[in-house]
Amino acid sequence: MATDLRDLAASLREFAAERDWDRFHSPKNLAMALTVEAAELVEHFQWRRDDEALPAADLEHVEQEIADVLIYLVRLADRLDVDLIAAVERKMAVNARRFPLASSDGIAESE
């Protein structure tokens, strides 16, 4: 079974190929499917207060939607030959520059 993102990409690629799904899995369609799963995820929160805990039944569905989002995201990255981990590392470096710590001293001490 998949234990990291590269293994997961390979498993999903095989799963789609066995079912002849590549003709549906254009990057455009996968990106659409991703937005649909993200919306199914957010739907569980839409009428709740910010600090309201999810009921257990909702949490279970949310787990499945989170999985669906990751599945389509990994599949999309694979179809576009995007290295997901490298892309995240680049983005985290950008974020670190964009949101510097106010005082590195204070943070260094609190860490």
Next chain:
Amino acid sequence: MATDLRDLAASLREFAAERDWDRFHSPKNLAMALTVEAAELVEHFQWRRDDEALPAADLEHVEQEIADVLIYLVRLADRLDVDLIAAVERKMAVNARRFPLASSDGIAESE
């Protein structure tokens, strides 16, 4: 740097804690942010034909949006104590039952 999803979750948790972002990062708000990043991703495809390749400049932006989606997804799962890899493995088992191969013989040979 993050090399797998658990390391990535830990890095993002620390990054948010250092900036006192946890008060904004409710599961509800993270789920919303995820849908916004998913939409920024799909935007690059919206007026294109299914089989139309993305220009290089779009592909670069798409990589960043893919990274943003993964960042919010990992952060959301972390805030909800959801094990992302376990959730995906469960969902892939569900999908395997839901979409069985038409002929296991032919597929067994090709595997």
Next chain:
Amino acid sequence: MATDLRDLAASLREFAAERDWDRFHSPKNLAMALTVEAAELVEHFQWRRDDEALPAADLEHVEQEIADVLIYLVRLADRLDVDLIAAVERKMAVNARRFPLASSDGIAESE
């Protein structure tokens, strides 16, 4: 200028035809564009508390996003030959049956 939804549909149809946009405006693409505009709208709320008022600058952008959503929705309905007002009236009748008032007496008096 457009004063009701039917006039608005006609104005948008003409605007698209004059720019030869119909080849991009497939129902699929218009539906995608609608989700993108909806996400740009929700983005203004994503890190706010539920009861937090929007700053004036955000409200102005939200107005534009609301307009964009309506524009794509009207355009999509027009491309699919859906009568928007009739569809809403049908849906409101469904909602009235689905969410009946707990006590019609009390409500009848308060109306």
Next chain:
Amino acid sequence: MATDLRDLAASLREFAAERDWDRFHSPKNLAMALTVEAAELVEHFQWRRDDEALPAADLEHVEQEIADVLIYLVRLADRLDVDLIAAVERKMAVNARRFPLASSDGIAESE
């Protein structure tokens, strides 16, 4: 029954008030609900080719989703005191400046 957007806003305001829904209908939550309905709409297109006609059963669901999007959009505009028609007229004026016709002569003749 609602025949224009202002009447529709009034009907929806009354419907929500009678059910004591205003405590759920914050602008933030309504905007989220709008993105969810937009996703339910786009879902009917996600695995189709651009030029593929929707089957009748899908078209019927799409009509309902279109109605839901309009309902939440009108409700959101009402809660924010946004005049929907005025917002669209302003946006159409912006679009006319942003996408001028290449040659007004040619267009004038073809109209």
